[in-house]
Amino acid sequence: MWRRPKPFIAFLVVAELVALAWFVRVFLDTPAPDRLDLLRFGILTAGATVHIQMTRRQEERRRNRVRTVLIDLTAVWVFPAAIILPGTLTIALVLLIRIQHWFVARRPAHNFVFSSITHMLAATVAHQMVVILGGPQWDSLTVAGSLGEFGKLLLVGLVYEAVQILYVGSILSLAAQARPTIRGVLGSKADNLLEAITIGLGAVTAILLVILPPTVAIMAVVTVVFNRLAELDQLQDDVRTDPKTQVYNMRGWTESAERALARATKAGDGLGILMIDLDYFKWINDTYGHPAGDDVLRNLAQLLDEVTRPSDVVGRFGGEEFLVLLPETDQAAATGAAERIRSAVARLRIVTTDKRGDQITVSDRTASIGVAVYPHHGDSLEKLMQAADAAVYEAKEGGRNQVRLAEHRRPHGVKPAH
Numbered sequence: 001m002w003r004r005p006k007p008f009i010a011f012l013v014v015a016e017l018v019a020l021a022w023f024v025r026v027f028l029d030t031p032a033p034d035r036l037d038l039l040r041f042g043i044l045t046a047g048a049t050v051h052i053q054m055t056r057r058q059e060e061r062r063r064n065r066v067r068t069v070l071i072d073l074t075a076v077w078v079f080p081a082a083i084i085l086p087g088t089l090t091i092a093l094v095l096l097i098r099i100q101h102w103f104v105a106r107r108p109a110h111n112f113v114f115s116s117i118t119h120m121l122a123a124t125v126a127h128q129m130v131v132i133l134g135g136p137q138w139d140s141l142t143v144a145g146s147l148g149e150f151g152k153l154l155l156v157g158l159v160y161e162a163v164q165i166l167y168v169g170s171i172l173s174l175a176a177q178a179r180p181t182i183r184g185v186l187g188s189k190a191d192n193l194l195e196a197i198t199i200g201l202g203a204v205t206a207i208l209l210v211i212l213p214p215t216v217a218i219m220a221v222v223t224v225v226f227n228r229l230a231e232l233d234q235l236q237d238d239v240r241t242d243p244k245t246q247v248y249n250m251r252g253w254t255e256s257a258e259r260a261l262a263r264a265t266k267a268g269d270g271l272g273i274l275m276i277d278l279d280y281f282k283w284i285n286d287t288y289g290h291p292a293g294d295d296v297l298r299n300l301a302q303l304l305d306e307v308t309r310p311s312d313v314v315g316r317f318g319g320e321e322f323l324v325l326l327p328e329t330d331q332a333a334a335t336g337a338a339e340r341i342r343s344a345v346a347r348l349r350i351v352t353t354d355k356r357g358d359q360i361t362v363s364d365r366t367a368s369i370g371v372a373v374y375p376h377h378g379d380s381l382e383k384l385m386q387a388a389d390a391a392v393y394e395a396k397e398g399g400r401n402q403v404r405l406a407e408h409r410r411p412h413g414v415k416p417a418h
Contacts, residue, residue: 001108005174007174008171008174011171011174012171015114015117015167015170016113016114016117019117019120019121020117022124022125023120023124026091027087027088027091029087030086030087033085033088033089037085037086037089039213040085040209040213041081041089041093043209043213044077044080044085044205045093045096047077047205047216047219047220047223048074048077048093048097048100049100050220050224051073051074051076051077051220051223052074052097054224055073055224055228056103072101073194073223073226073227074097074101074119075195075202076198076201076202076205076219076222076223077093077097077202077205078090078093078094078097078123078202079123079126079157079160079198079199079202079205079206080202080205080209081094082122082123082126082127082130082156082160083130083136083156083203084136084206084210086127087124087128090120090124090127091120091123091124094123095116095120097119098112098116098119114171115168118163118164118167118168119164121167122160122163122164122167123160125160125163126156126157126159126160126163129155129156129159130152130156133155133156136149136152136210137149138207138210138211153203153206157196157199157200157203160199161192161195161196161199164195197226201222201223201226204219205219239251239252240255242315242316244297244298245297245298245300246301247304247305247314247315247322248313248314248315249315249316250315250316250317250318252315253313253314253317253323253325254315256313256325257315257325257381258381260313260325260327261374261380261384264327264328264374265374265379269328270334270373270374270375271325271326271328271374271384272325272330272331272333272337272372272373272374273323273324273325273371273372273373273374273384273385273388274323274326274334274337274341274369274388275321275322275323275369275372275385275388275391275392276304276321276323276324276341276345276367276368276369276392277320277321277367277368277369277370277392277395277396278297278300278320278345278365278366278367279366279367279400280365281293281296281319284296284365287354288352288353288354288355288360289354289355291352292353292354292362295352295362296350296352296365297316297320299350300322300345300348301314301316301322303341303345303348304322304324304341307340307344308324308337308341311327311328312325312326312327312337313325313327323385323388324341329373330373331371334371334373335371335403335405338369338371338403341367342367342369342401345366345367346364346365346366346367346401348363348365349361349363350363366400367401368392368395368396368401368402369391369392369395369402369403369404370389370390370391370392370395370403370404370406371403371404371406372384372385372387372388372391372405372406373405373406376408377406377407377408387406388406390407391404391407392404
């Protein structure tokens with residue numbers, strides 16, 4: 001931990017001290033639990049234990065594939081505790097869950113402790129929101145009353161998730177060696193969707209625990225199955241993802257591009273493809289070493305993710321070449337997007353290390369970009385990629401650091417005019 005950046009260490013220590021002070025207040029302000037609280041605590045603990053022990057191997061495999069934060073699905077048990085248990089028992093439940101996870105996590109102790117405190121903080125702050133809202137009122141609900149209670153659960157769930165995002169996102173942004181990205185700090189769309197689903201299952205667990213406690217056993221089975229589905233989804237994502245840059249590999253990008261092209265063909269929309277080639281990339285590897293080159297590629301992938309639209313698809317073509325798919329885009333918009341990328345690459349500054357391990361900054365890099373647009377430059381993905389590739393070569397032959405639009409495709413059988 002002490003080899004981390006100083007802002008990281010300072011935030012970690014201060015954040016944990018503030019959280020510990022909050023936990024002391026929770027213990028001082030919370031009355032002693034009654035028998036019903038202890039019974040519910042025992043049911044949640046048993047369910048969480050079954051879930052953890054039956055998915056231990058799956059969690060190990062998932063954790064080994066994930067480089068950032070892993071959504072471990074334990075919110076199915078922690079979130080209901082935040083809703084219906086006293087704060088002290090909520091903290092105790094998180095502790096018991098995290099102790100079992102210690103044998104699966106295999107992470108540095110300071111990371112594990114910080115993550116554990118994050119779970120406790122999110123749960124206890126969410127519980128405080130429940131108290132402020134008057135607690136669950138689930139006896140003899142009317143239709144209007146059920147909508148009100150649903151609104152409470154939704155608000156508490158948002159608070160629970162927001163605390164984790166802010167707490168973990170802050171430490172991730174300080175830990176990043178390069179410029180942090182929104183995806184790296186806040187997580188991917190898939191990560192947040194998985195967490196939202198897990199919180200939703202936690203709300204269901206809370207309702208079952210209050211109304212029909214024995215049925216909580218069903219949730220233990222559901223979490224085991226859901227954990228397996230999450231692993232399968234991750235495996236499928238790994239097959240489509242470039243491990244070095246975390247954008248699509250050619251398989252993943254091609255699958256997405258073919259679907260987008262089919263939609264464009266059916267709807268009569270335009271579609272753009274950008275082929276981006278980093279100029280003189282070999283010089284970076286030769287001068288600073290391959291680890292520095294890898295850092296440049298990772299940062300370029302992050303940059304492309306930042307400067308493109310959510311609907312655009314970024315992929316690694318191979319080596320130092322990347323592809324960007326631009327749905328519903330005409331020639332002017334595609335060329336404008338390529339110019340924005342070219343300018344952003346020129347401003348990119350990448351902190352990395354040289355062959356001796358000394359810190360350096362790679363800057364003043366340029367890129368040559370080829371642009372092809374459906375249907376002007378091709379009516380198939382293969383033809384569009386060939387057109388964009390040819391435009392890249394024209395950009396390089398023209399002096400590099402520029403954008404070139406592909407030549408207009410002549411209809412089949414038509415000869416050029418002399």
